[in-house]
Amino acid sequence: MQIDEEYILQISSRFPKLSKTSKGSYSCRCGFCGDSKKPYKKSANFYPKGDTFNYICFRKDCNKRSSLKNVLKELEPELYGKYMEEMRNENHSSSFWDDYNRTQEAERMYRSLSTPHSFEDLRNNSKEWKERVWEAH
């Protein structure tokens, strides 16, 4: 949890007006849709979920929902690598780590088996699958 909060702060430049609420979540402007034209609006939130944080944007035309892990992966691949490394060092919950290994494994498999043309399709499928894995938690 501590590590997650450090990483939320590290990507705060992408999420204007980020601030911690009394409930322990972080409200901010959405870095994905740019949020409302009204500069004081904060439609997005990082909220604690289990032993990590999830991201949500409440704007109807955005409706972004993601784990902190995937937000990092999407926006800051380098930071994501560091994050996964720290999680491993922290001996984080094994299911979390298993998921990561499984998806890495699947990607390696797709890469070695697929022709370039079908690779994109498989990649999309694996992305969907990853999201389902996340939803199941």
Ligand SMILES: [Zn+2]
């Ligand atoms: Zn948004």
